[in-house]
Amino acid sequence: MIRSSPCAVPRDRPFVLIGKDRGALRLSDCNRPALALGLTPGMTLADARARIPDLPAFQADPDADRMLLERVAAYCDRFTPLVALDPPHGLTLDITGCAHLFGGEARLMALVGRCMAAAGLDHRTAIAGTPQSAQAMARFGRGGIVPPGGDEAAIRPLPLIALGVQAETVTALTRAGLKTIGDLADRRPETLAARFGEALIVQLRRLLGREDVRITPLRPPPDCVVERHFPDPVTLASALEDAISGLVQEAARILERRGEGGRLFEIAFFRSDGAVRRLAIETGRPSRDAAAILRLWRERADTLADPLDPGFGFDAIKLAVPLCEPLDEVQTSLDRRHAEDHEVLELVDRLVARFGRDRVLRFAARDTHDPRRQAVMVPATARVEPAAPWPEPQVGDPPGRPIQIFEPPQPIETLAEVPDGPPLRFRWRRVVHEIARAEGPERIAPEWWRDGPQPPMRDYYRVEDAQGHRFWVFRAGLYDTGAEPPRWFLHGLFA
């Protein structure tokens, strides 16, 4: 992909991008003047330099190309929700039902062209009946609009390479004397399939508009989308707020009609210079309460690390609800507990909107005997079924597990009876604790299927020092086995 202004070479001078391919530096892309000089992608750099000695060449950067393509795709979201990447250099937009919003196909195409030109991108555009024929028309035809039903006529004169199949197939077909798509279309499909496989026939049918498959969009179209396009770019915060409030209410009405609520609301801001900013708001349970969603939005907007920068204004705002779930009609419940649950969930949503979903957590139990894995923290908004029950303490026993735990366990220096006595004293963080009471060992075998080969046994002790502080310490390994003495760790603190 060649951008028009990335380097010091003037626009009208030839330059090429190179990459290593099949053991040689080859041209991966050429700009227009370079093409005019007879350079083609795939040529080795040595050959090209033999023709044009001072040809400027730059390293190709496919990742950057891909990122640019994705940014352009994000930008194109304003034309249609269905945008697919057609790597390396193409985008396919499904504009079914969208064109009239922009005053027809011709105007939409002109608008896309203006936008791309404004962004400094060379481009070719085609509108056709199927994604494949549009791609072929843009790449190998003259572009433009193919009238409905005219796909076959438009595609037939195109060269075979427009098929988009492997180069060997194209070579073989050319050797057989077939030059255009039309030549191929006139052959009996059975014979072609017998020689080149079914894929060729399928591709041909799609190209000729006889078969239509939808594109796979980059971002799957959300169930519910509402958008506002502004005649002039909007910069005022109050105007934005109004627009968002209108969008949220509109979305809420759509959701209500469907008996659904959204769990995720995504607001996309299309800035007039092409940048697209997306902000997501998450709710703990399906919601279509416009006021509550707006409150969450304000919380979110309030706490952005890099605030929403309107620059020269926003062209459009789009609110999508990618995640919807059934939500029954809200009925006022007489059950106090139910109302309280609702209130707590709203609190969770507010905290999530302000601090992020990874910071508002719940404890979940896991079914394992390894104390390090017995509990995990899950986002409070995530829906997780309890995997395991919490341990049931024995009546009368003191707590067998600490209320606070160190991960990783803290190494301590101990003086302990061998082979398996509790520590008599230990030093932790430069403080010596004389042990007054102890219980143990409780031997906990490692989970070898997770921890890898031969992790040491752990013998846990509950110990209490003379001042009344209680600790959970363990010895990793045994005294009599290896050459290395076992090490002691402090794992947790008891109340």
Add this chain to the structure above:
Amino acid sequence: MNRTATLAALRRRLAGLASGDMPDGHGRVAFGLPELDGHLDGGLVRAALHEIYAAGAADVPAATAVALGLAWRAAHGRPILWVRQDRLAAEAGNPYPPGLAEFGLDPSRFLFMAAPDAAAVLRAGAEGARCAALGAVLIEPLGSPRLLDLTASRRLVLAAQTSGVMTVLLRMAQPSPSAAQTRWLVVGRPSRALEANAPGAPAFTLRLLRHRGGLGEQEWHVEWNRDAGSFRSAAEPSVARSIGDSAPLSRPLAPLPAGGSGDPVVALRRTA
């Protein structure tokens, strides 16, 4: 009744009225310890801010446990929001849910908020204190943040008074002025040993440092009764017969070469 006692009783009554509290004990959270609850006129005021200080770094688990126990008693099965500053994990470890379960609390009743800084701790804490559906809010900032001043604590007090949610500030720092209803200092205390000198039920010393109602400093020795979900009085600990004391009688403390003598030799070894 002598004059001072009458005055103290009247003061307490006034304080109760000032905080909009019903005098019937309904808005109180009892420790479950008659002498302590009696002294506090039925327990801690629910719709208020209470501060619990750990006496030292090693007493943080004890202070946490007292705060958790109180929050649990206040919550009556409603969710408890626990707001904790991230960096505490390095100093005092992470909350350990199986341990909470062993302490007699249901970990699934907790909503845990890992706050990145002091501002977030206070913000989320105040947000929680305003939510009347919560059972209690536990706020655990790191050290003495500048933001936690009289105004911030006043804000928490107002939130707690409006919503009726007991708000507990758990701190490991030098006590600083605040608008809290009560301030406690918690020290770990040797437990009553079980069989074979095993550590017994969690035991603490609670010292009432400050009380808005004018009660003076006083100290109680309490134990957490996990099975009843309440505090109880800790009797004097049985005279500790520590391992360290008994060891020298028959056991040498230095590793000895296991040689000629037929007696079993117990060696002690120092490890790093």
